């Protein structure tokens with residue numbers, strides 16, 4: 001059985017602090033099997049009833065990647081139109097995806113209809129399948145950072161279009177679309193904070209007691 005000492009805990013804390021959402025990628029490809037390895041780590045995540053509802057779609061096909069990029073451009077233009085004045089100017093300056101540059105694209109779905117796990121924990125809250133997939137993504141995000149690999153979550157997409165583009169079973173739900181590659185820069189502050197969009201709040205701002 002492994003034991004985790006103070007030195008390890010300090011490093012782990014650094015990993016949490018230096019994980020970033022990455023939108024600016026270098027051009028060099030990932031080493032062979034890197035994505036496979038990260039997905040294997042993601043599959044160690046908890047899941048409701050051990051249902052393991054995560055489905056990973058590695059998107060290699062240039063035409064499908066382009067279709068996702070086109071959908072992002074349309075959705076992002078639409079999102080911009082909802083902001084006014086200074087917020088709109090600021091939004092327009094944000095880089096909210098690295099779809100063009102990232103060497104790897106990964107779509108992650110939740111198979112809501114899976115029989116694995118025999119329905120445990122999903123009766124009153126079927127969305128627990130989706131949350132299980134989110135835990136896998138968070139696991140992968142940290143594992144990637146530990147290898148110096150950056151991941152960027154792209155949610156400015158139409159999930160119906162993405163499912164069509166990727167030819168996905170009807171009851172799979174898109175949880176996230178990811179750009180993956182080596183980051184251009186490392187930073188311990190979120191890019192949205194550095195760009196003046198939003199600031200990180202203290203943990204105490206998010207805690208209440210009853």
Ligand SMILES: Cc1cc2nc3c(=O)[nH]c(=O)nc-3n(C[C@H](O)[C@H](O)[C@H](O)COP(=O)(O)O)c2cc1C
Pocket residue numbers: 019020021022023095096097153154155156189190191192193
């Ligand atoms: C569910 C989810 C969806 C996100 N979607 C986007 C997105 O579409 N585009 C983007 O640039 N960042 C996206 N992000 C990244 C957040 O903007 C980022 O996590 C946040 O600004 C904090 O920065 P950090 O991840 O570097 O700590 C998303 C993050 C999460 C958890």
